[in-house]
Amino acid sequence: MLLYNNVLEGIFRRRPNRFIAYVDIDGKTEKVHVKNTGRCKELLVPGCTVYLYKSDNPNRKTAYDLVAVMKGDTLINMDSAAPNKVFGQWAKENYPGAIIKPEVKYKNSRFDFYIEQGDRKIFTEVKGVTLEENGIVKFPDAPTERGLKHIHELIDAVENGYEARIFFVVQIENVKLFTPNYATHRQFGEALKLAREKGVKILAYNCKVTPDSMSIYRPVEIEL
Numbered sequence: 001m002l003l004y005n006n007v008l009e010g011i012f013r014r015r016p017n018r019f020i021a022y023v024d025i026d027g028k029t030e031k032v033h034v035k036n037t038g039r040c041k042e043l044l045v046p047g048c049t050v051y052l053y054k055s056d057n058p059n060r061k062t063a064y065d066l067v068a069v070m071k072g073d074t075l076i077n078m079d080s081a082a083p084n085k086v087f088g089q090w091a092k093e094n095y096p097g098a099i100i101k102p103e104v105k106y107k108n109s110r111f112d113f114y115i116e117q118g119d120r121k122i123f124t125e126v127k128g129v130t131l132e133e134n135g136i137v138k139f140p141d142a143p144t145e146r147g148l149k150h151i152h153e154l155i156d157a158v159e160n161g162y163e164a165r166i167f168f169v170v171q172i173e174n175v176k177l178f179t180p181n182y183a184t185h186r187q188f189g190e191a192l193k194l195a196r197e198k199g200v201k202i203l204a205y206n207c208k209v210t211p212d213s214m215s216i217y218r219p220v221e222i223e224l
Contacts, residue, residue, distance in 0.1 A: 001215040002085050004067060006054040009211070012069070015044055021066055023050060032064040035079040036130070039142055043069045043078060043130060051211040068211055076130055076172050077207065077214045083128035083169035084112055086207065090216040091115060091124075109153040122163040125150045129170045129204070131181065137170050137204075137220070138181035140188060151191040151200070158199040166195065168204040170220055178204035179223045193224045 010023040010030070018037040021044065022029055032052055034044075044050075051068040067079040084102070091100050091113065098117035103110055106123060115122040131141040140147060154164040168178055180189030196202050204220040 001089070001213050002082055004053040004212045005056075007067075007212040008052050008054065008064070010050050010052055010064075010066075012044055012048050012050045012066075013046055020062070023052065023064070023066065025052070025064070030064060031062055032066050033060075033062040034066045035081060037080065038130070040078060040130065042141075043071055043076060053212070068209065071132070074132065074172060074174065075209050075211070076132065077209045078130050078171065079214075080128055082171065082214050083126050086214055086216050087113065087124070087126045087167060087169060090205075106157055107153060109150055111150070111154075120163060121161075122165060123154060123157050124165040124167055125154060126167050126169060129168050129178065130172070132172055132175060135174065135176035137172065137175050137178050138184075139168060139178075140181055140185055143185040144188060148185075148188055148191055151188070151195050154200045155195055155198045164195075164200045166192070166200060166202050168202075168220075169216065170204060170206045171209065171214065173206055173209055173217065175206050175220055177223055178220045189224065196224060 010025040013022045015021040021034050023032050049070040052064040052066050068077045095117050098115050101114045104114035111123045112126040113124040129137050129139045131138045157164045182189045205216045206220050208215050208217045
């Protein structure tokens with residue numbers, strides 16, 4: 001489980017750029033760091049409730065990190081570093097005795113994890129999912145050429161004798177279905193279909209999310 005310390009509730013006001021937001025905390029407007037450089041326009045709506053943790057570093061320009069947001073009645077973790085952290089913990093539990101290495105290079109890509117368990121050699125790319133509508137979650141929320149490249153490199157890894165996984169960490173608990181966001185990046189969705197045909201395993205799991213924690217919970221149905 002990923003835990004955050006010193007979590008506070010605030011009211012989101014505005015986001016002038018990808019890195020910074022202004023949030024009301026205890027009646028005072030604070031400049032905070034947003035731990036997600038994605039667009040997140042459907043999440044960060046003026047007046048919504050957000051959750052932040054206070055940094056222990058007194059030399060930082062911003063004292064707070066924004067990590068979660070309420071979208072209606074749904075709590076969504078939007079910390080882009082969280083998926084890899086919780087997957088690392090999940091992998092240790094689900095691949096007993098395995099060697100698990102983060103950030104491993106393969107040809108022209110660097111994959112999030114390399115797992116070696118006996119004769120098994122597995123490359124895994126982890127993607128965080130925060131885009132949700134009526135219980136359906138989608139990825140990506142913006143075109144991703146990097147993500148497309150990773151898919152083709154994973155297909156290449158399978159053709160060279162490795163196992164390969166794309167693991168979508170849905171940073172929300174109550175969801176029904178994961179599907180590629182064809183409207184935003186059709187090529188990514190088509191590449192995912194091809195990858196599955198070529199032997200890349202596509203997985204999606206939701207998470208238990210609270211204002212100060214996140215952990216991988218259970219599989220989510222996938223429709224490609």
